[in-house]
Amino acid sequence: MSASKELPDWFPYVAEDVLRCCRPEPGLWVDLGCGTGGLGLALARASNSTILLIDPNADALAEAGEKARAAGLDGRIVPIVACAEQIPLPDGSVEAVASRGSIFFWNDPPEGLREVYRILRKGARAMIGGGLGSSYPRWARDEFYRRRNADVQAGGAEAIRKWEGPRRPEWMEAQARAAGLRDSLIEPTPPHLWLLFEKGES
Numbered sequence: 001m002s003a004s005k006e007l008p009d010w011f012p013y014v015a016e017d018v019l020r021c022c023r024p025e026p027g028l029w030v031d032l033g034c035g036t037g038g039l040g041l042a043l044a045r046a047s048n049s050t051i052l053l054i055d056p057n058a059d060a061l062a063e064a065g066e067k068a069r070a071a072g073l074d075g076r077i078v079p080i081v082a083c084a085e086q087i088p089l090p091d092g093s094v095e096a097v098a099s100r101g102s103i104f105f106w107n108d109p110p111e112g113l114r115e116v117y118r119i120l121r122k123g124a125r126a127m128i129g130g131g132l133g134s135s136y137p138r139w140a141r142d143e144f145y146r147r148r149n150a151d152v153q154a155g156g157a158e159a160i161r162k163w164e165g166p167r168r169p170e171w172m173e174a175q176a177r178a179a180g181l182r183d184s185l186i187e188p189t190p191p192h193l194w195l196l197f198e199k200g201e202s
């Protein structure tokens, strides 16, 4: 396979998992640590809900806004510059939170998870973690990880340690425990590195 062969877009596959696992009511949904909005836009395409795109990087959000305009989705996309650790939304205000590939970069992952829990409406779910979607084609997954591992290896031992350290199910579970979310987790969690949890009574 040529190294430059373009891989299929993984965001629709991740969005499919979010919809299947979270079964969100229509309303306000969040893509947290959205970057340029790939997952949020895929969720917008697959629903009639309004997607709040949250990220501390204003430039990435501006690019997400451009993509939303080009796709005619800007009426249902709301960019918000903020961090997971301090989400500027009221308690119980959203129907779902999805976050792909971001928790590994948060300053305080347990605090971010507590914030996610706080903004969920009772009975609503969040899916936080990383991956390409459970039905992403096998050949493309293998090629994605081959390329990514080559990039990480090229960065040397420190880069490998920083990359691999948090990208383990044990690390994810430790963050959920530290956030006090152990009892809210829904098992089995989706494949790969995801936490799926539901807002309970408190």
Ligand SMILES: C[S@@+](CC[C@H](N)C(=O)[O-])C[C@H]1O[C@@H](n2cnc3c(N)ncnc32)[C@H](O)[C@@H]1O
Pocket (backbone or CB within 6 Å): 032, 033, 034, 035, 036, 037, 038, 039, 054, 055, 056, 057, 060, 082, 083, 084, 085, 099, 100, 101, 102, 103, 105, 106, 107, 108
């Ligand atoms: C690897 S990118 C992933 C972007 C996108 N979710 C995706 O799947 O392509 C990580 C994102 O997390 C964001 N991020 C970093 N620290 C954060 C924090 N404390 N709270 C929320 N997002 C954060 C970064 O700005 C960046 O956009």
